[in-house]
Amino acid sequence: MENDAALMPTPNRCALPRRFSDFATFGDALDYAAQGSRGLNFHDARGKLTRVYPYAELREDALAMARRLVAKGVKPGERIALVAQTGTEFAAMFCGAVYAGAWPVPLPLPTSFGGKDSYIDQLAVQLASSDPLMLLYPAEIAGMAAAAAERQGCEGMSYEDFAVLPLATGSLPNPDPDDICYLQYSSGSTRFPHGVAVTHRSLLNNLRGHGVGMQLVLDDRCVSWLPWYHDMGLVGCLLSPIANQVSTDYLRTEDFARRPLAWLDMISRNQGTTLSYSPTFGYDICARRISSQSHVDERFDLSRWRLAGNGADMIRPDVMQNFVNAFADAGFKANAFCPSYGLAEATLAVTLMPPGEGIRVELVEEERLSGSLRDLSRPARYRAIVNCGKPVLDMEVEIRGEEGNPRGDHQIGKVWCKGPSVMHSYYRDEEATKACLVDGWLDTGDMGYMADGYLFIVGRAKDMIIINGKNHWPQDIEWAVEQLPGFHQGDIAAFSVETENGEEVPAVLVHCRVSDPDERRKLHNEIREKVRSITGMNCVVELVPPRTLPRTSSGKLSRAKAKKLYLSGEIEPFKLAA
CATH class of the missing domain: 2.30.38.10 (Luciferase; Domain 3)
Structure with a gap:
């Protein structure tokens, strides 16, 4: 589908000389980017351009948000929690909090796992850790977010309601490079959250490392579907494009989950995209979706994609090769992987x-x-x-x-x-x-x-499984089980459990897609033998319903949480026929 003729995306090139994040503060970085014509571009589920957001407009909105925060009595160093929906509201509020000297705290959107109560619990725990003055959120999750804010005792408000509050006058704070810029909660930090405090100096140095390391050029353009509450999505695909002045196109994470190939459609269509990152599972799901189709050269053009970044998880060379095999005819080059x-x-x-x-x-x-x-x-x-x-x-x-x-x-x-x-x-x-x-x-x-x-x-x-003094990587066990027919990456979680006599044994939770009792028993035995061939001992094998195993905010399998849910009885395995 072609973009609306009334909307023109921000350009790849502009007259403003590129600077590789050589600024004292992040506010200075946005001030500079706003002098050019590059910016952020938001797309709907089918990849249609719906909102063009030049850095100049982002800066104007962010300054207004900063003045609203000051009018609310927010002082430098106070935390402002933000539910990180991919869109202009979060981008403006994050940058606005920085301009106000406050510390933005990006928090996750609800996922398909756990339900309403689980999400409220997660937000409440992270709010208790960061102790923010306010929680701002999209109106569509007002019920859950407001409940979490009330539990913590902080003010909750939708982005839409906040955007109409009065503005303060006067000058804004002038932060020091060694002041804290934001708090980032690392993946999986739900029960015992760790808020990573990042200074302006640290942030800008790392972003400079991106620009220099990726050898950015004038025509570079980025596409991303990564969530903004995770470090790769927030730092790598929002803050880095601002500080290094790169136009970027966004597909919401939930839209990617429903239609993964929309990511590659956007790369093909959007003015010569050259940069895009994903964890391993993103490449894996795209290669699987296209495997039954043909004529990829007619649908996709991936020939200009020069840096296909991969991080946030153990990188699987077999998955990467499958992606090359699936999309070579569309012009994808294996040496683009980064x-x-x-x-x-x-x-x-x-x-x-x-x-x-x-x-x-x-x-x-x-x-x-x-x-x-x-x-x-x-x-x-x-x-x-x-x-x-x-x-x-x-x-x-x-x-x-x-x-x-x-x-x-x-x-x-x-x-x-x-x-x-x-x-x-x-x-x-x-x-x-x-x-x-x-x-x-x-x-x-x-x-x-x-x-x-x-x-x-x-x-x-921390994932190491130690049985009888011998170390086993859970990845080795999981990869071995994945070699059996019918399994995908992320279908298996391996960890150790303690038996009644106090001994540690390996346990494997496996997504099961077969319903026949005899076939389940056969599968169970095959998995047990496979794991025995790796570890040399018997193990606990549990077949669980598809989509049961939990993931972190970045999409990685959370073995620690899977173990916790299994031991607490929240993950219920299928009962096997005798």
């Missing part, structure tokens, strides 16, 4: 693959990944580990052993990083801050190794 590694505690990016190098993997023995000695009676097993690139501008990365000693190339250990974009702290959590920040170095909680200046991530330390 693996990266990052986390909210480092603002976003820690490493980035240099443009054009694509996906590069190394085969590593699974025993090396788990730190175990190989059983010589069994054949060696290997896992493909993806190269996640080189440290971004001003970032140092170091691999350390259990005693904190640095490790050499190809030696697996804990990933630590240090640089100007490492977080200030976890908000109001000194103990958690001290636990992961040591002499300016951030303990990421991830395991990996370095090789010739490149970082390879092998897994999350």
Whole structure:
């Protein structure tokens, strides 16, 4: 479908010279971007352009929102919680809070999991952690959001109602680069939330790393469907385009979920899109959706897509190859893939693959990944580990052993990083801050190794399953089960549980799409044998209904939450016939 002739998207090029985020504060970055003609562009579920929002208009609206906040008595350093719906209202309020010296706190929209009460609980917990003066939200979720605000004792108001409040006069605060710019809640932070406090200096340094690392050029344009309450969506696909002056097109996350190929339609159609990011599952679902169709060259044109970023989860080389196979005829090039590694505690990016190098993997023995000695009676097993690139501008990365000693190339250990974009702290959590920040170095909680200046991530330390003193990565178990027919990425969650006699055993929850009792029993046995071949021991296998396993705000499988829901009885497995 063609865009409405009355709406012209913001251009890729403009006369304003590009600056790679070399500003003192984020407000300065928006002030500069507003001098050009680039901006944000919002599209409906079918990719039709519905709202053009130049940075000049965003700045004007944000300044008005800042004056409304000041008129409400908001002072620098106070928190303003914002339900992060993809649209002009959130963008203006986020930037307005920054102009007012307040700290915007992006919070998630409801998902299809858990229902109304679960969402209210999640909001209430994050509100209790951030202690905001106000919660602003889209009118369509007023009931749930207002209930959460009331529980916390803060004022709740819809974006629409706030936008008609009176404006204060006078000058706005003049923040220092080392002042906090915003709070970011990292993925999965629901029961024990960690609000990552990010300063203006940290943010702008990381955004500069994006511009330099991606080697942005005049004609670059971005497309995104990523949620703005997650660091990749917020920092990578909203704040970075502002600070590096890139026009960007948006599809709402919920619209992508319903029609994933609308993402690729937008890339094909929108004035030569060159930049777009997604976790692995986004590429996976698109390749699966197109696999039964033909003539992709007639529907899509992906030839100008020069950086197909991938992050926020363990990168699967087999999924990436399936995507190349599915869309090569549409002009997609394998070397467009740009693996990266990052986390909210480092603002976003820690490493980035240099443009054009694509996906590069190394085969590593699974025993090396788990730190175990190989059983010589069994054949060696290997896992493909993806190269996640080189440290971004001003970032140092170091691999350390259990005693904190640095490790050499190809030696697996804990990933630590240090640089100007490492977080200030976890908000109001000194103990958690001290636990992961040591002499300016951030303990990421991830395991990996370095090789010739490149970082390879092998897994999350906190997800490690330790059975009888032997370490097992849950990814290894999950990937093995995925090799059985009929399973997709994200259908399996592996973790350890304690038996009645106090022993730890692996447990596997698996989405089951078959209804015949005999077929379920057969599937159960096949999975148990598959896991036994990996771990060498029996395990608990539970078949659960599709769409049962929880995900984080970025779309990643949440093993910790799956375990909690399973042990509490909230995930109910199918009963198997005797």
